[in-house]
Structure formats: C-alpha cells, structure tokens
Amino acid sequence: MKFSRGAAVAAFLGAPGWALAADINGGALSGWWGVPFAGLLLSIALVPLLAPIFWHHHFGKVTAGWALAFLLPFAAMFGLGATGASLVHALLGEYLPFVILLLALFTVAGGIYIRGSLRGTPALNVAILATGAVLASFMGTTGASMLLIRPLIRANAGRKHTAHIVVFFIFIVSNAGGALTPLGDPPLFLGFLKGVDFFWTLKHIFPQTLFLVGTLLALFFALDSWFMRQPGEWSAPATASDSAERFGFDGKANFALLGVIVALVLTSGIWKSSVAFDIAGTTVGLPGLVRDLGLLAVAWVSLRITPLDVHARNQFGWAPMAEVAKLFAGIFLTIIPVIAMLKAGVDGPFGAIVRAVTRADGSPDPAMYFWAAGTLSSFLDNAPTYLVFFNTAGGDAQQLMTALAPTLAAVSAGAVFMGANTYIGNAPNLMVKAIAEDRGVKMPSFFGYMLWSVGILLPLFALMTWIWFV
Template sequence: MTPLFSSASSAAHTTALPSPWMVAPFALLLLCIALMPLFASHFWEHQYPKVAIGLGLVTAAYYLFGLHHGAAVLHSMMEYVSFMALIGSLFVISGGINIRVKGEATPFVNTVFLLIGGVLANLIGTTGASMLLIRPWIKMNKYRITKFHIVFFIFIVSNVGGALTPIGDPPLFLGFLRGVPFWWVIQHVWTTWLWAMALLLGVFFVLDKKNFARAPKEVAAKEAANETWLFRGLHNVGFLLVVLIAVFLPQSWKIGTEQFSISVTALIMVAAAVASYLTTSKPVHEANDFNFGPVKEVGYLFIGIFLTMVPALELLGSGKGITLTAPLQYYFASGSLSAFLDNAPTYLTFLAAAMGNAHLDVGNPGDVVSYLSSHASYVVAISLGAVFFGAGSYIGNGPNFMVKAIADKAKIHTPGFLGYLFCFSIPILVPILAIVGWLTIR
C-alpha cells in the first residue's frame, strides 16, 4: 500500500505526449536488471546504482529540456518518496521483530506457514508480511532450502495472498483512495483468491514433498530438536500499527509546495521506522541479520524505474492503442505490464482507460462508484491482474526484490532475473493464473 501512489498517466497532460522512443531507457534498465547479473556480475554489483540513476536522469532531462514538462518528473519523485517511505518503514520495523519457530519444517507445516503468510498480507500488507516472515521461513527450512522455497514465498506472501483488502497491495489501496469501498474487493474477489491460493499451495506441497523426501532425516530431526518458540521485539508491532493507521490519514495533509510536497503520512512512517530502529536491541537485529542492504538496492533500482517508466505510463494512459473489450483481456493486459512495471501505476492506468471507454473519470469518486455498479467484472479483472501478476518478476512488486536480497544475504542460491522468469514464473505461475482467470473472470 503506497498512500500517495498515483500514476503519472492520470494527471492532465499540458504538453505533447512523449516520443515512443523514450520508452528505450526503461527497456534498457529492464534488460540490465535481467542480463547484467549473468554476464557482468562484478560490474553490476558495484555499478548498478549509477546505471539506474543515469538512465533515470536521461528521461528526466528529456522531460525538463525537451518537453518542458518538469511537473511529470516531480510527480514521479513524489510517488517514489511515498513508495520508499512505506517500503522502508515496513522493512525496518519488521526487521526489529525476531520470530523463531519450533518443529520440523515438513511439507504440511510449510504449506500452512505460506497460507498464514498470505492471509496476514491482507492485514499488514505484502511488504510487512514478507519482511516479518522471510527470515523465519529461511531458518525453519535452512537444512533443505532451495530456489523454489524463495520463489513460492514471493508468489504467495509477497503478492497473491494480499489480494483481499486495500491494505494488502498497493493497487487495491489506489482503488480505495479513488472511491472503491473498503469491503468491495473481498466481496468480489474471494473465490478467485481461493482458487489461486489453492493451486499455488498445491503445487508447492508436491514440490516440497519431493524435496523433503531427499533431505537427510537425521539432520532434520537434529534441527527440529534444537529449535524453540521465540518472539522478540514485539514492541515493534505498535510501530506497525502506526504505519497502517497513517495510511488512512487525509491525503491532503502535505508539507512543501504545490509542485513538490511530502505527505504527512510518509513523514509519520519514516518517524516510526526511526523510532523502531533506535528502540530495538542489537541482539534482535543480529538475530535477524538485519542490515540496510536490501532496502538500498530497492531504493536505487526503483528510482531508475520510477523515472524511466513515466513515458511508458503516459503513452498507455493516453488511451491510444488500448482497445480492450472484455474483462479477461484487461486481466491479462494489466497482468502482463504489472510483471515488469510496478503494479500500482499499472492498475491505475488500466482503470483509467477502462473508465474512459465508458466516458467516466477515474478522478471522480462518484464515477468510480457508478462504474463499479455497471462494470464490476472489469474492476475485478484489473485488480487481480495487477496483484497476481506482480509476482511475475522481481520488479513487479516492491517486496519481491527485498525478499531476494535477504535470501542472497543468507547465502541462499536464488534464481536470477531470467531464471526466475523461465524456471518458475512462465512455467508455473502464468499457467496457474491463466487457469484461475479462465475459470473465474471469463
């Protein structure tokens, strides 16, 4: 949930649309994220901040000096600040809660753990649930953890699980801010959510059962015997509540100028994160192997993504070339872009386009309510496409990269960008989501 996250494409255009060629920096950044770790890992490890920011500055310069439309750049940076305030605060606060579980991580226990994580994501957001549970997930499976454990955690806890409430995932919260009633989502998507969760958990159980059968039983028994239930840093639950309450503060509460401002919501989130960090004992942070590396990586990469994706979003938001006529088309279209664009602006772009086809304005809450009553299936399709397919790649949703970075820090061999796509996302996730869409949205 990013409180003030809104698509640049939804703003009124005071200048000409950008040249289609200006999508190139965004495409190049995606290619770098995908290929550099494979073919130039040493260079990428040390230089990715310069590459991401450099490509972002190319787009910024084009808007400032070519289109003379600096407002688009400032708007994108305000979105970025709100995004990082939420992601960063949940990362820091969750990193101050240490959970240790007792018992053997059997396939059944692991499946129940992921189910609980998916449900929890609707209460504290996919970012909060991911940061809270990824370390216990790694520790309880440490004697047999593989790539698919990390990937399915991203599939379920970091994305698909959070599809029931506006708190769960940024796209749904955007809808809430635009006028979609809080309980409307769960009333209309719960059956589709059940299908998606059941299929993903079923596939995971089968894969984990095979993995468990190959694991040395004496090691498993020894690991289970040495573990005890432990909860430390629980005062940080209060700071999590502060962050969640801040989400619902009036969006008009801002500090700054009309051109560039920071929301009071973002400032409260940052303050809660600072207070959490200062009041959490060093042993708790050490037990979690806490460091700022993952959030720094997300920060650098996403500042480039937020800047370079502005032309793509404006071109899409213009409505040119969007001639979709059925809910299932919107499901796959919003899903395809959500896998590679951040899913929140993608959601708003397609909602604006769909409502525009009905001669309604996404910026008018009354129009949104009217559209819900006449085109509910379209909003369901766009919402689920954005949330579900955010798991399609590491850059589809903020928590994805953070989970990978924490797993890498724990010396787990995670798949690279292309490995994630071709070994897990395309052969497993996409068919499941296609079946779910065909059964429930068509």
C-alpha cells in the same frame, strides 16, 4: 484524486508511485521515450547473469546511467523547467514516500525475531506461506513479506534446495495474498478512494484468490515434499538444543509499531486537509508530510528499542534496503514517459492496448481486461495500470461495482495477481529476493524467475480466465 494521495497509497502497499509529471502530454510522445525504462529492465535482467561481480559493485551506477539517458534528452527537448518539475514530482511526490514506507517496514519487521524449533518441513513451510497470505490482505504485501521471509529462510537454512521456497513466497505472500482488501495492494486501495466499497473485492474475487492461493500451496507442498525426499537434502540435522527452544517472539514491541505504520498510512489516505506546500509544482499535502515524518520516527524508535541480539539473530543489515532504494530510484524516473503514454489512452502510442479490451459491440471484455491489466502490471507500476483500465471501463465506481462487476473484478485480479510474474512486478518481490540472496539463497536470475512464473502462474491464470472472465 491528487497524485500525491495515489503515491501515498502505492508507497504503503509496496509498489512504486505514479512517477508522472502532471503536464506531460503522453499522446505527443514517441515510443522511443520508453527505451531508458526498457534498458533498465534489461540491465536488471541480464547483467547479474552475464557479469554478476560487475553488477554487485556497480548496479547503482548502471541505474543512474539509464536515469540520465532519460533526463538529459528530456531536458534538451522540453527544457530544464519541465525536467526539474518532473524530477521534483518523482522525488517528493512518489519516490520518498515509497522508500520511507519501505524503510519503516523493513526496519520494524527486522526487529521481530521468531524463535523456536523452526525446521523447514513441507508442512511448516505451507503453514508460513498460508499465514502470510492471510496477513498480506491486512498489513499489505510488503509488511507481511518483511515479517515472515527471515524466519522462513532460517527454518530452511540447512536444506540443499531453497530457491523454490522463496519463489513461492513471492507468488503467495508478496502478491496473491494481498487481493482481498484495499489494505493488501495499492490498486485496491486506489479503487477504494475512487468509490469502490471496502469489502467489494472480498466478495467478488475471493473465489479467484482462494483458487490461486490454494492451488499454489498444494503445488508447493508437492514440490517441497519431493525435494525433501532427495538424498542429502538436509546438510545439518536437528539438534537437541534446537528442539528444546520454545516458540515465541523477541522484539515484540515492534508489533505495536507495525500497527502504528498501518494507522499512519490509512490516516493519510482518508484525512483531508487544505494545508499543502507547493514545491516546484509538486503539491506536498499535510497528511502525507505527517505520514512520512511519522514513518521515519517509527523506524528510529524501532532501532532504539530493539535489542542488538535480535538484529544479530535476524542477520539484519541494510544491503537489501539499499539495493531496492537504488534500483527503484531509476525505475521511478525512467517510467515517467511510459506511464504518461499509457494514460493518453487510445490517443497515445499504446492506444492499441487500450482498444484491445473492448468488444466489437462496444462492451468491455473482462478476459482482455484481466490480461491487459495483468501484463502491464508485470512490468510497470500496478497502481496507475489499475487506474488506466478503471477509467477505460468508464471510471464510475457504482456502475463498475454493479453492471460491470466482472470487468472490475478482472482489472483488480489482473493488477494484483500478475505482479508476481517478474521480480519488478511488485516492490516486495525485489526486496524478498535481495534479503534471500543476502542470506545465501541462490535465487533465479530475472529470466530464470520468469521460467517459474510462466510455467506455474500463466496456466493458472489461463484457467481462471476460462472459469471466471470469459
């Protein structure tokens, strides 16, 4: 499978692409090449907390600085040719497909307004989260997140405590809900292209998904009910006009455009064509080109056909999209050597991680695969992380689906579920955070969010390990 196809799939389902120049020997790199990537992650984590005003105005410059901290030394050591090839590959092969797909989903979902007497009771909030979990496996975690985050925030606009609602939305809709089909999250679609049956994950990790989503919904209902009982939770009681508005959708034509987006991406992953263009060593295939142009056309059509009042009522704006585009541009570049070192396997700087997933008798350890794939997916792109451990376990889809089914289930579950551990574990996480903050929700900091994930998700993952992967 070519890198361009993997990037196309990753872009559709809401994760950054592979950001890997094909000629980089990760086994020859030093771990120091990961410093710019780590520096960017720490900047995203700490600067908004320590200097929020500075970050708000200059996060693009900080991101560019870390990107240059990788590109300039890389050019000095490996030459302008290799640097240019890596830059072009990251830009054309991965970043542009990624950001174009996000742009299309962001624009189309922003053109759908769910009206009615939406009052954020615990029951309604649970219903929205559960609906999003189901939709995520069929329209991708990004599509489901962009469709439902705005009405969820609007329904709870009069409440004092709302951050926990968005945090659980990220847990459930932006991550765990996408675990049942290859349409839900990029690792699963990449596995599908490698030969894993379309319904394999539905059959083999449905119990884990049901347990995780069901437990999270129950915990959320209990927590949200507790907040609801606090004095002064609602600052604006429901009015007669609110209760009189009938439930419905405005901008319904955008639902058809969502279908077009799904069709374009699925076609690009299945369509095989010999027509391709070589740009500085990066192959741009005809299916990917048609997909990207089609997605841009879909976004343009959405903007033209969506009534202005729908965008106004949705508080639609470009700031969240711009923030995600800038931050992930830096991530795509600085992650290049990190992914190269991971793909070097036992011969690379991260060889200890790869060796840790194998038992003394040489057989794979599903529990270690679950935690290794999940931990790396919390901070890196879960698509290449999935493939690293897919190949470490032998890379034979037929064997992995049968004799090594527990190992493949562990890799699949870890890569999808643990993307919720940090804001950068999956692209929808950061976009949902940006939209929430744009609408006045005071979201936790990077480490503040991790307090939620460590306190809630890690115990559940430990219990899942004991039940299914030991």
